[in-house]
Amino acid sequence: MKVIIKRNYEEASREAANIIINELNLNPAETIGFATGSTPLGIYKNLIKAYQEKKVDFSKITSFNLDEYYPITKEDSQSYYLFMHKNLFDHINIQKENINMLNGLAKDPEKECEKYEEKLRINRPSIQILGIGSNGHIAFNEPGSSFLSKTRKITLTEKTRKDNARFFENPEDVPKFALTMGLNTIFESKKIILLATGEGKAPTIKKLLEEDVSSSCPASILRKHKNTIVIIDELAAKLLTRKEIPPTINGYKILTQEHMPENKRIIIISPHPDDSCINAGGTILKLSSANKIDTLVMTTGHRADIPGTTKEERIKIREQEVKQECELLETTPHFCRLAFYDNEPKIKEDIEKITLLLNELKPDIIMLPYERDAHPTHITSRNITLEAIKNLNFKPELWGYET
Secondary structure (H helix, E strand, O other): OEEEEOOOHHHHHHHHHHHHHHHHHHHOOOEEEEOOOOOOHHHHHHHHHHOOOOOOOOOOOOOOOOOOEEEEOOOOOOOOOOOOOOOOOHEEEOOHHHHEOOOOOOOHHHHHHHHHHHHHOOOOOOOEEOOOOOOEEEOOOOOOOOOOOOEHHHHHHHOHHHHHHOOOOOOOEEEEEEEEEEHHHOOOOOOOEEEEOOOHHHHHHHHHHHOOOOOHHHHHHHHHHEEEEEEEEOOOOOOOOOOOOOOEEEEEOOHHHHHHOEEEEEEEEEEOOOOHHHHHHHHHHHOOOOEEEEEEEOOOOOOOOOOOHHHHHHHHHHHHHHHHHHHOOOOOOEEEEOHHOOOOHHHHHHHHHHHHHHOOOOOOOOEEOOOOOOOOOHHHHHHHHHHHHOOOOOEEEEEEEOO
């Protein structure tokens, strides 16, 4: 679980929206799970703004909503159908046939929930947006809900009805039932973004992040999810007591789950075919779950001691090993075969080759052998990369890995 603390609601909402925008720019056909209530309104305003500025396209997305009151008509001012159209769908280019919402007037609510669950099983959300209730509920999964629960009809607690009464003219108008995705349904999402702001959410956030995983706080199940981002403001974080690992120590970036980059293009410079895997394999695997990774294999590595083989056979063996490694680490290999490794005086050509690759891939981050590495091939690979970077019209962030 990654926790991001922003100054206020506006910054937290912008952070969440930017994550979604970046994901859509990488894959325009994402499936997104949308939430309702006051919490995500800032996210939706930022998404609308980005669409109006032609920074994102929603024409290929598929949407699923978390829940709906029951019974309630689509035209009711408090229906989540109307909420989503008013606050997002009517302002972006989402295709109507790709919008999926629970029917608040279904004659058979149990069957409606079963059909919805089946749709979600086939097309599970790539991104699920969540808020969190003061009692720790997500969607309408109240305290005591099973972590294995699926989409279903539930009875709202008096606490939740009281919290939602502010949206209705009369507190008695708040429906007593709802149709909701279950905790297990939500948990199946590939990435989850939970937004919570304000001092009133501080006790709930403390329970979510610092107390035991328990059905008394349904949202706590997200602690076991492999790709959840919790975005909170300073007020919501005020009761947290755990010390955070700082982002840097002595000027060096400390890579933890809290500081893990997302939606970035990252290049790994591997002087020999096996350097990146041996020296940074664990980090690469961690990064590849949320980023696009390319491995630049600078040399053929044909000097390896593989008895009974020719140079060309060794090159083939080593490059095949890289392909297998990259498949496991979910990265894309690029075989550069730089001339310097064969003692050819073509450093200028090698720099030009790497410059072309960097311009093509446009990385946000480049990982390369650290500056005190003493191996000649590592030193030359690093220096060629640094010279190539000087030719770029953009400035990638540089990371060093120990070799």
